[in-house]
Amino acid sequence: MKQLIELKVNGEVYEVAIESHRTLLEVLRESLGFVGTKRGCDEGTCGACTVLVNGKPILSCLMLATDAIGAEIETIEGQAITGKPSPLQKAFVDYGAIQCGFCSPGMILSAKALLRENPKPTEREIKEAISGNLCRCTGYIKIVEAIKVAAESNV
Amino acid sequence: MGNEYSVVGKRLPRIDAHGKALGQMQYIEDIVLPRMLCGKILRSPLPHAKILNIDTSKAERLPGVKGIVTGKGIPRKTYGIVPKAHDEYALAIDKVRYIGDDVAAVAAVDEDTAEEALSLIKVDYEPLPAVFDPEEAIKPGAPLIHEEYGSNISAKILKNFGDIDKGFAEADYVREDRFYHQAVNHAPLEPHGAIALYDARGKFTVWSSTQIPFFMRRNLAKTLDVPESDVRVIKPTVGGGFGQKLDLFAKDFGAAWLARQTGRPVKIIYNREEVFTCTRQRHPMVIYVKTGIKKDGTIVAQHCRIYADGGAYNSTAPLIITLSAYFMMIPYMIRNLRFEGHHVYTNKPVGGAMRGHGIPQVRFGCESSLDMLAEEAGIDPVALRLKNALRANEPHPAQYKIYTCGLSEAIEKTAESMQWKDRYGKLPKGHGIGIAASAYPSGLNNMSHIGAGAIVKIQQDDGSVTLLSGAADIGQGAESMLAQIAAEVLGVTLQEMRVLAADTELTPLDSGTFGSGVTFRAGNAARLAALDARKQIADVVADKLEVSPDDLVFRDKRVFVQGSSDKGMSWNEAIKAVQYADKPMPIVGRGFYHVDAVEPTTLLTQEGNFSPAYSFMAQGAEVKVDLETGQVKVLKVTAGHDCGFALNPISVEGQLEGSVAGGAGQAIYEDIDWDEGRIRNTNFLDYKMLTSLEMPDVENIEVITNDPYGPFGAKEAGEGTIIPTAACITNAVYNATGVRIKELPITPEKILKGLEELKAKAAAKA
Numbered sequence: 001m002k003q004l005i006e007l008k009v010n011g012e013v014y015e016v017a018i019e020s021h022r023t024l025l026e027v028l029r030e031s032l033g034f035v036g037t038k039r040g041c042d043e044g045t046c047g048a049c050t051v052l053v054n055g056k057p058i059l060s061c062l063m064l065a066t067d068a069i070g071a072e073i074e075t076i077e078g079q080a081i082t083g084k085p086s087p088l089q090k091a092f093v094d095y096g097a098i099q100c101g102f103c104s105p106g107m108i109l110s111a112k113a114l115l116r117e118n119p120k121p122t123e124r125e126i127k128e129a130i131s132g133n134l135c136r137c138t139g140y141i142k143i144v145e146a147i148k149v150a151a152e153s154n155v
Numbered sequence: 156m157g158n159e160y161s162v163v164g165k166r167l168p169r170i171d172a173h174g175k176a177l178g179q180m181q182y183i184e185d186i187v188l189p190r191m192l193c194g195k196i197l198r199s200p201l202p203h204a205k206i207l208n209i210d211t212s213k214a215e216r217l218p219g220v221k222g223i224v225t226g227k228g229i230p231r232k233t234y235g236i237v238p239k240a241h242d243e244y245a246l247a248i249d250k251v252r253y254i255g256d257d258v259a260a261v262a263a264v265d266e267d268t269a270e271e272a273l274s275l276i277k278v279d280y281e282p283l284p285a286v287f288d289p290e291e292a293i294k295p296g297a298p299l300i301h302e303e304y305g306s307n308i309s310a311k312i313l314k315n316f317g318d319i320d321k322g323f324a325e326a327d328y329v330r331e332d333r334f335y336h337q338a339v340n341h342a343p344l345e346p347h348g349a350i351a352l353y354d355a356r357g358k359f360t361v362w363s364s365t366q367i368p369f370f371m372r373r374n375l376a377k378t379l380d381v382p383e384s385d386v387r388v389i390k391p392t393v394g395g396g397f398g399q400k401l402d403l404f405a406k407d408f409g410a411a412w413l414a415r416q417t418g419r420p421v422k423i424i425y426n427r428e429e430v431f432t433c434t435r436q437r438h439p440m441v442i443y444v445k446t447g448i449k450k451d452g453t454i455v456a457q458h459c460r461i462y463a464d465g466g467a468y469n470s471t472a473p474l475i476i477t478l479s480a481y482f483m484m485i486p487y488m489i490r491n492l493r494f495e496g497h498h499v500y501t502n503k504p505v506g507g508a509m510r511g512h513g514i515p516q517v518r519f520g521c522e523s524s525l526d527m528l529a530e531e532a533g534i535d536p537v538a539l540r541l542k543n544a545l546r547a548n549e550p551h552p553a554q555y556k557i558y559t560c561g562l563s564e565a566i567e568k569t570a571e572s573m574q575w576k577d578r579y580g581k582l583p584k585g586h587g588i589g590i591a592a593s594a595y596p597s598g599l600n601n602m603s604h605i606g607a608g609a610i611v612k613i614q615q616d617d618g619s620v621t622l623l624s625g626a627a628d629i630g631q632g633a634e635s636m637l638a639q640i641a642a643e644v645l646g647v648t649l650q651e652m653r654v655l656a657a658d659t660e661l662t663p664l665d666s667g668t669f670g671s672g673v674t675f676r677a678g679n680a681a682r683l684a685a686l687d688a689r690k691q692i693a694d695v696v697a698d699k700l701e702v703s704p705d706d707l708v709f710r711d712k713r714v715f716v717q718g719s720s721d722k723g724m725s726w727n728e729a730i731k732a733v734q735y736a737d738k739p740m741p742i743v744g745r746g747f748y749h750v751d752a753v754e755p756t757t758l759l760t761q762e763g764n765f766s767p768a769y770s771f772m773a774q775g776a777e778v779k780v781d782l783e784t785g786q787v788k789v790l791k792v793t794a795g796h797d798c799g800f801a802l803n804p805i806s807v808e809g810q811l812e813g814s815v816a817g818g819a820g821q822a823i824y825e826d827i828d829w830d831e832g833r834i835r836n837t838n839f840l841d842y843k844m845l846t847s848l849e850m851p852d853v854e855n856i857e858v859i860t861n862d863p864y865g866p867f868g869a870k871e872a873g874e875g876t877i878i879p880t881a882a883c884i885t886n887a888v889y890n891a892t893g894v895r896i897k898e899l900p901i902t903p904e905k906i907l908k909g910l911e912e913l914k915a916k917a918a919a920k921a
């Protein structure tokens with residue numbers, strides 16, 4: 001049995017018919033086409049599927065889509081303003097924080113949530129904030145640096 | 156060096172970074188085709204069994220199921236990476252050889268239906284005795300995993316250089332040890348996937364998360380039993396590979412077969428458990444190393460015997476043991492060496508190429524052996540390595556041609572930066588430093604597939620340049636590196652560059668991301684293609700300016716006369732000039748690079764030059780070990796790195812930092828945990844890798860050697876750097892605790908046990 005729900009993603013409301021056991025990740029990717037949200041494990045262990053729900057980073061593979069009804073959902077697609085990268089995205093690009101890029105959407109959203117709460121984080125706080133986001137390519141150093149730079153440039 | 160170039164050697168953002176930051180790049184799972192079906196693979200629950208019968212009738216009747224294929228219905232065609240070692244069917248025929256072996260593929264309207272269909276397929280197995288340990292598997296009477304070989308040793312190599320007996324006779328210190336390097340998963344963050352389409356003309360188009368589109372095409376054509384020209388392979392954006400995405404997998408074959416069977420596109424994406432179990436892993440390896448040195452530290456002989464646990468199939472079998480052998484001969488001068496390599500079948504998941512491919516294992520053994528001997532002989536580990544470090548253009552016992560070698564400089568600078576002299580052996584208990592070194596090839600001279608082509612196409616009136624290359628960017632930055640090379644030659648910026656890579660229908664032949672040959676092969680091909688295009692433009696511009704084409708400089712979007720920069724024109728004017736001169740458009744530059752700088756060799760038999768160039772790396776680790784809990788913390792890795800010339804320093808640093816993360820993970824955490832052939836830890840909770848919190852500091856010390864044959868002097872960067880990491884951490888842990896770890900990973904239990912033993916020994920002495 002499908003259920004018609006409304007989800008608010010990046011400020012726009014979408015109506016979508018889903019089975020109640022669908023995760024937010026599935027609905028974002030498969031029903032709404034927000035494929036920038038990545039699936040690295042589908043079991044809550046890699047962080048690639050991180051999106052913001054009411055400003056908090058959550059693992060969308062662990063959240064039922066129905067639990068996000070009425071919430072503000074932010075995905076990577078909503079970060080660039082009219083195609084222009086956000087300062088955080090720009091710092092990721094400029095400081096070499098992106099290699100294969102599969103972790104990047106989740107990393108950027110985790111970083112965004114951090115900077116919103118704590119605009120001047122210490123290096124330790126940055127590392128803690130992204131410790132649930134695995135990256136197999138970069139060794140995290142350039143990611144931490146990019147977040148630091150974005151924080152300094154006052155996002 | 157810096158100002159000689161405008162684009163190469165610069166810290167430029169990668170050309171695909173914006174798209175990735177914005178979530179716009181299409182990875183395999185992001186691609187959706189109309190009426191696409193979802194495919195799934197049925198897997199063996201047993202480590203070794205005969206397949207007596209497969210009954211798919213119930214599954215076929217399930218509404219929504221559109222196609223099923225089992226081993227019974229497919230051509231008896233084996234595939235693999237190394238032509239002479241093909242031993243794997245796309246789906247198991249007759250028997251299964253490990254838990255997870257591919258048994259059937261199903262296509263259905265959605266994932267739930269496909270999964271239900273798998274549960275309805277009934278397979279009758281006759282269990283066979285299984286063997287899980289390589290040293291058990293080679294004993295007489297062990298169950299045979301591939302009967303046709305008559306033994307579980309599927310590949311063997313014996314290499315002799317010099318006179319090993321004489322060498323050991325001359326040695327003042329000799330020791331022999333057994334080491335074990337555990338199995339490691341590549342764990343690219345993106346799981347593997349494939350999508351296939353079969354069209355009305357009988358042609359397949361397959362999108363695959365592959366590192367080698369042309370190998371994929373070859374293996375697909377072989378297993379499907381169709382001509383290669385019927386298969387087109389397109390590589391989308393790939394989310395990491397590290398060697399794991401070299402091979403064909405059941406998902407590629409299954410998607411293609413079922414697309415033809417159903418007449419609809421089929422997509423198969425592996426889940427994380429399948430990535431752990433059913434793709435590839437770093438070969439677990441038993442390593443016996445005997446080393447002899449003289450009092451002054453000269454290595455006089457080394458004997459190494461290895462058993463690489465290949466799991467159920469060959470994949471790269473002859474190649475991995477060959478790499479292990481050849482990289483005993485480098486980075487040090489060893490005049491007398493004997494190497495015995497065995498690739499052994501076991502009923503376990505399959506070993507394959509992984510960053511460093513066979514070398515991290517042997518170098519862990521050798522670098523540990525050297526440190527132990529250094530201690531016995533009372534020689535400083537840094538001094539020992541410097542004493543034996545290879546030098547450029549020295550005659551080499553295996554006939555390597557080493558044109559550039561920054562090893563000594565890398566060791567010296569690493570030691571200096573670590574304040575080695577002041578700190579080694581002088582730090583408080585629990586705090587230590589250690590060093591190790593390695594080398595890595597820049598592609599192999601001895602594979603059938605060692606050439607690469609490139610095409611540079613300039614037609615747009617905005618002067619933009621398209622580079623077509625068969626090289627595969629899997630996240631390491633290959634496309635950006637190639638774009639930088641072509642842009643430098645043409646005197647344009649990265650803004651003008653587009654790279655199309657890779658599509659077997661459109662892009663020239665290339666051996667893909669394999670053996671770290673991309674920079675050398677594809678990089679040189681891109682350089683030559685750009686030179687070819689440049690020449691065509693230069694001829695026209697020179698005519699106009701009434702100068703010789705050789706006097707023209709292409710730089711910063713201008714074409715001008717050497718020495719008088721105002722005499723010239725903009726890049727766009729130059730392109731227009733070609734157009735108005737009625738020259739054929741588009742301008743097409745063609746480049747082909749084949750390793751010809753050196754004598755080729757064969758894999759298994761003779762001496763010869765292994766690679767057109769070798770990168771060198773020395774790494775030093777600083778660790779703290781909690782003597783109460785046995786926990787190891789890697790504080791810092793200092794890395795001296797000779798990659799010839801860094802085409803993009805940010806990318807080279809990023810590769811180094813990533814390999815330190817991988818190498819440190821392999822040193823202290825990563826370990827595939829087995830239970831009778833079943834992997835216990837198939838997720839990231841139980842298979843622990845480094846997170847941002849455990850990542851050590853990394854200091855990158857660039858050693859520039861400018862290889863004469865590398866594009867702009869560049870050599871391999873980013874694969875070899877993973878090799879010394881675990882070895883130097885092990886040496887540092889010994890320095891900190893006195894505990895010599897011979898079996899990776901370095902767990903707290905092993906440290907505590909080692910400390911206990913030391914205590915007991917000390918007590919016995921007292």
Ligand code: FES
Binds near residue numbers: 039062
């Ligand atoms: S996909 Fe959600 S945590 Fe990995």
Ligand code: FES
Binds near residue numbers: 098136137138
């Ligand atoms: S860039 Fe590849 S996983 Fe982070």
